[in-house]
Amino acid sequence: MSLLTVDGLYAGYGDVDILKGVDVRVEPGEIVVLIGPNGAGKSTVMKAIFGLIRVSGGRIAYRDRDITGLRPDQVVRSGICYVPQEKNVFPTLTVEENLEMGAFIRNDDYSAELQRVYELFPALYEKRRQPAGALSGGQRQMVAMGRALMLDPGLVLMDEPTAGLAPAIVDLIFENIRKINDLGVSILMVEQNAKQALRMSHRGYVLTTGRNRHTDSSANLLADREVAEMFLGG
Incomplete structure (x- = not known):
């Protein structure tokens, strides 16, 4: 199937x-x-x-x-979760608040998923208290991917x-996509x-x-x- x-x-x-x-x-x-x-x-x-x-x-x-x-x-x-091309973060919310928004339909403990996202994207952990709108384009893409993973799709x-x-960031994004697939x-x-x-x-x-x-x-x-x-x- x-x-x-x-x-x-x-x-x-x-x-x-x-x-x-x-x-x-x-x-x-x-x-x-x-x-x-x-x-x-x-x-x-x-x-x-x-x-x-x-x-x-x-x-x-x-x-x-x-x-x-x-x-x-x-x-x-x-x-199923969706990562759009544009406007894929909430710019005024912090990185961590963006990730938590990904778990909006969950009523259980999602701390394990949050930890998994930070392990997958260490740069996001370092910037978790910063507004997502202040991040680079590649980092915003990581936030969008990480938010999708919060529902364990x-x-x-x-x-x-x-x-x-x-180009260097493109390689990193592809590497991250492969890591997500490995999960x-x-x-x-x-x-x-x-x-x-x-x-x-x-x-x-x-x-x-x-x-x-x-x-x-x-x-x-x-x-x-x-x-x-x-x-x-x-």
């Missing part, structure tokens, strides 16, 4: 469908990456799964439960986690650094104009000449 199954997804904004029959699978323990040109519908897939936009057709299932059309708070309760959706970051958390990721993302993922989907163009293991996509020339910069 797949962890996440997206079958024949049609979704978009207003009366316009951006996605036109997209299929995606994420198996337990996998990192899966969505790549493709701007406007292909990659981020739209993430928003549709998380209940942020209208779904007009198809089915989304998580752990074999139909979650199509659920509200974001209901999707979170099912075990089975799947994390990451939308362009390295966007706008310096047993599956990841579905949209990423502009397509070649680097494929190198550290298990499988990939290439989308164009709201449709599946290529689907294969990351190794096979990296070795595919057409994919390399059209989507990976040669």
Whole structure:
């Protein structure tokens, strides 16, 4: 049984469908990456799964439960967290308050998860009393990832986690994503650094104009000449 199954997804904004029959699978323990040109519908897939936009057709299932059309708070309760590309921290709250916001639906002791986040991101522990808005872009991304982990999710959706970051910080973010996956958390990721993302993922989907163009293991996509020339910069 797949962890996440997206079958024949049609979704978009207003009366316009951006996605036109997209299929995606994420198996337990996998990192899966969505790549493709701007406007292909990659981020739209993430928003549709998380209940942020209208779904007009198809089915989304998580752990074999139909979650199509659920509200974001209901999707979170099912075990899926979302790390958006922009505005992904509360800038006036401290780092620790941001992390605690990630546990907003929990009524139990989440100190173990908070400790795990600080072990994963030691820089956040050092800055835990500082406003998140004062952090660097890479550190804010770590806060957003850490907040998602506070609910001990089975799947994390990451939308362009390295966007706008310096190359050295990009490497660090990818390393952190791998560490999160090593904890047993599956990841579905949209990423502009397509070649680097494929190198550290298990499988990939290439989308164009709201449709599946290529689907294969990351190794096979990296070795595919057409994919390399059209989507990976040669």
